[in-house]
Amino acid sequence: MQLEGKAICLGADIDTDVIIAGRYLRTKDRQVWVEHVFEDLDPSLGRRLPGSVIVAGRNFGCGSSREQAAVALKEAGLVAVVAPSFSRIFFRNAINVGLPVVEGECRCASGDLVLIDLDEGVVSCGGARTLIRPLTTRMQEILRAGGLAPLWRAKK
Amino acid sequence: MRTLSERILGARAGDYVDAAIDRAFVHDGTGVLTLEAWKDMGCPGLAHPERLYILFDHIVPANNSTTAALQKELREFARKQGIHFSDIGGGICHQLMGEGEVLPGEIVVGADSHSCTLGAFGAFATGVGATDMAAIWASGMTWLRVPETIGVRLSGSFTGAVEAKDLALTVVSKLGMDGASYQALEYIGDGTKSLSMEGRLTITNLATEAGAKTGLFYADDVTRAYLLEFGHRVEPQVPEPCTYTNEVSIDLGDLEPVVAVPPRVDSARPVESLEGLHLDQVFVGTCTNGRFEDLQRFASIVRGKKVVVRTIVIPSSAEVLRKAADKGVLSTIVAAGCTIGTPGCGPCLGAHMGVIGEGEVCLSTANRNFTNRMGIGGSIYLASVATAAASALKGVLTVPEVNHAT
Structure with a gap:
């Protein structure tokens, strides 16, 4: 699985409250979460x-x-999140909804091209390649299916 | 030669296991998304409905038509499927699971990050997201990586007004917000003997604030006596010599009342260093500090006095509320001028009653002080019940007096 996108640089300890605030949770309308994502960090x-x-x-x-x-x-x-470490529940959630999360070190410059090769286990940020912590076979299978629910349906 | 997590999960740290789940719970917040994920999986049935719990605590009672509709669907689903159900006002999921449900040695998952609380019983208890939970509904299983363990060795006993919350905040600050990432915390040593079951639940509740997968106490005589009240006879878990990745030693007698400064939980500072900080609201409750002992301690400090800042007290369950009413604790708190809320999470996550305004400061006994969490532009300082009570009487952050905790 190969992924690429332009870098957005963020700091450490980004919590899920700033990703989507508690006041927007009481809905099933995913568009509401998209509209308010990171609102309290940077609208x-x-x-x-x-x-x-x-x-x-x-x-x-x-x-x-x-x-x-x-x-x-x-x-x-x-496209993906690259970070030296993740909070464990977020990490599982991301895999389960089909959002690639990669544990690795990356020197971030805003707008730089980031290339991720999950099969090779490498990430390249602005041309500098580093190794990433490999995802388990099960996690890769979930990501390839687009999430745990699609995988479950496919296996039925 | 295994840690408690290794014993319960039956494998070594670093191994991946497919674990059969003894109890799995969601609340009204995460339950909605769990049900959506379960439907998205093609409504695959429920492997063990008798092991599942749906416990309403986040927005209780419903605040508007949207929430009411979401809760209606979940309520009907629970009843139709024969899932254990607690409606609005029953209490906070972690508290209810701790009222005689979770037993030592069990594997427990909750769709809430503070599910680590139940590790206080010597269970392996951890939080998962909605899709993971939907798969657990369907299969009764989930995969877990057996965590490495950090030992938190406790000695001595609390002195003065220090309580379990001060220890919990101190541990998080020593480790840092991700100091225990992917790992478990085991609280060990002679100091554990002096900690009540309710105090232990406060301590394990904050394990996730250091990134830990769970926090565990070995079941002992305190656990046994507590669970006997609910009709369960359990055996103590005897620790084996084992290898910790790291060990932190704390003498409980060295601790002092602390406050965590926003927006980080790992920022504990002595209350004394910030004494006099202006407060707009005091909030006592949540899965951290809304238990009977907490309300009793609060009442003992405000008895016969009046709070001078708006103060919200929310029991963590209907049973806590009933007990507080029976023992006169509730009338003491109301007479002191506090407002009582419906058993549940209250304003902790800023989604229901008790939200603070722009520029306001809340002293809270909860477990998170992230930016805007309790209301846009507001600040949250986290502290113990004794600190909250002493501060409510002065309207500013106040060091609790030595005899308050007794």
Whole structure:
């Protein structure tokens, strides 16, 4: 699985409250989450997500287990998130909704091209290649299917 | 020679296991998305409805038509499928699961990050998202990576007004917000003996704030006595010598009342260093500090006095509320001028009553102080019940007096 997008650089400890605030959770309308994604961090950020790769610091997605955070990023058109580490629930949620998440170190310059090769286990940021922590076979299978629900349907 | 997590999951740290889940719960917030994911999977049936729980606590009672409609669907689903169900006002999911449901040695998952709370019983308890939960509904199983473990070795006992929350915030600050990522915390040592079951639940509740997968206490005489009240006879879990990736030692007698400064939970500072900070609201409750002991401690401090800042007190369950009413704790709190909310999460996540305004400061006994969490432009300071009570009486952040905790 190969992915590419333009880098959006974020810091460490990006919590799920700032990805999508609690006040927008009481709906099934995914468009609401897309409209308000990152509103409390930077209201302009949501518009830049389509075709982009977030390159963040440690502990991305910490805090609440709300899967709406991963869904909002995926539905907004984000290609992937690269970070040295993720909060574990967000990490599972992202894989389960088909949003590639990659544990790796990447020197981030806003707008640089980020290339991710999940099969080779490498990420390239602005031309500099580094190794990523490989995803398990099961995680890759879920991602290839576009998420756990589509995989489940396919296996039925 | 295994950690408690390794014993319960039956494999070594770093291994992946497919675990049969003993109990799985969602609340009204995550339940909606779980049901959507379950439908998206093609309504695959429920492997063990008797192991499933739907517990309304986030927006209770419903605040508008949209929420009411979402809750109606989930309520009807629970009843039709024979899933354990608790309606509005029943209480917070983590509290209800701790009222005689979860037992030592079980594998428990909740669709909520604070599901690690139940590790206080010597269970392996952790949070998952909605899609993972939908797969658990369908199969009764989930995959787990057996975590490495950090040992938190406790000695001594609390002195003065220090309580479990001060320890919990201190541990998170020592480790950092991701200091225990992908790992479990085991609370060990002689100091654990002096901690009540309710205090232990406060401590494991904050394990996730250090990134931990769960926090565990070994079941002992305290656990046994607590669960006996609910008619369960359980055996103690005897620790084996084992290897921790890291060990943190804390003498409970060295601790002092602390406050976590926004927007980070790992920012504990002595209350004394910020004494006098203006407060607009005090909030006592949540899955961290809304238990009977908490309300009792709060009442003991405000008894016969009046709070001078708006103060919201929310029992964590109907049972806690009933007990508080029976023992006169509730009337003491109301007489002191506090407002009582419906058992549930209250304003902790800023989605229901008790939201704070732009520029306002709330002193809260909850577990998160992230940006805008309790309301846009508001700030949240996290502290113990004793600190909240002492501060409510002064209207500013106040160090609780030594005899308050007794």
